[in-house]
Amino acid sequence: MKIDLDAIKLFIEKNRHEMLLFWESLVNIQGGSYEIDNVNRVMNFLKKHFDQEEISCRLVDTNGGANVLIAELNPDVEGAPILFTGHCDTVFPDGSYPKDPFYIKDGIAHGPGVCDMKQGVAETFFLFVALKHFGFKERRVKVVFVPDEEISHVKSTADEILMSEAKGSLCCFNMETGRMDNCLTVGRKGGMDCHLTVHGVAAHAGNDYLTGRNAIIEMAQKLPLIQGLTKYDEGLTVSTGVIKGGMVSNSVPDYCYAELDIRYAKLEHMDYVKKQIREIAKQTFVDGTTTDVEFVAPMPAFEETEANHKLLAYINTKAEKLGMEPFKPIYVGGMSDASYIGAVGVPTVCSMGGRGSGNHTMNELALVDSFFERFEVALVCCLEIQDYIEKFA
DSSP states (O other): OOOOHHHHHHHHHHHHHHHHHHHHHHHHSOOBTTOHHHHHHHHHHHHHHHHHTTOEEEEEOOSSSOOEEEEEESTTOOSOOEEEEEEOOBSSOTTSSOSSOOEEETTEEESTTTTTTHHHHHHHHHHHHHHHHTTOOSSOEEEEEESOGGGTTTTSSHHHHHHHHHTTOSEEEEOOOBOTTOOEEEEEOEEEEEEEEEEOBOEETTTSGGGOBOHHHHHHHHHHHHHTTOBGGGTBEEEEEEEEEOSOTTEEOSEEEEEEEEEESSHHHHHHHHHHHHHHHHOOSSTTOEEEEEEEEEEOOBOOOHHHHHHHHHHHHHHHHTTOOOOOEEEESSOOTHHHHHHTTOOEEBOOSOBEEOTTSTTOEEEHHHHHHHHHHHHHHHHTHHHHHHHTO
């Protein structure tokens, strides 16, 4: 479907104020990832507006967390859908900001989650409104909004729902925070935390030294072996970030605990490093000690693929058509839900939302003009998706 670019600009002009108010409303519904009721307020707000636009929308239970929202335009059209994804939680618990914290000053928007990523959520909603307005019927368009990306879905099945809904999609635009350098993300490391707990035997260090089984010494033997699993040139790193053990100096410690950050560039690394750490944990250097291992919120790598680069190349044809500079590709160490979508074989480009900075800090901000720039690019990408199918897919 070809579209008059002037008609798109007119749509933005007519709806600019409403789009900003919608974004403001999302930001002003405060609530962090663990606050199920508050995140569900965001989901219910979105569902109400999708319903008002008569766009098919449903909420899906996540077995412990807030709901996932799934909306579809043209749900009865056959063929692989265009997919948009994002998250509705923030890292800021309710009360971190005063009531109604959103404001704009000098073209910059401020507030909790203003760029990470309620800007991308608002853009996506109005993409559906615009596609309906322009009579787009060529293909299904689906959005999946999850409630707990910031905590890697540790208390819900949102990741499983996301992968199930993403499977078989034509391509995916993950509407995460746009980078200030105007690059789009074609790959990310995966990662997880590893929690190690060594159990020993406590004893008085002076009177009963030989009875003790020192948990700290056992941990000290294991950590260099685990950190030695790092293959830096292949993108696999293991970093010990936290260690705790013992109570007083005159007691042999019966407990030592460590937290490790693990990052990897390849899907295969996730299972490899889990297996190796479990094997190291089974080894005993101090007789009478045992070691427990827990892997927390493992996320697959968002592998950089030729298909991702082709999708970026397609996006750049539309950016250039709109008179914008082409986006450069970037591979980053930080994680996002693009990893789950890439893991099921869907060509994906991440950080398609408006540009911003200060993520996860009280200085978070978003560039207002980029809200409309990224909206415009994504809209043309959808309206002219046949170009992607014929020349890039």
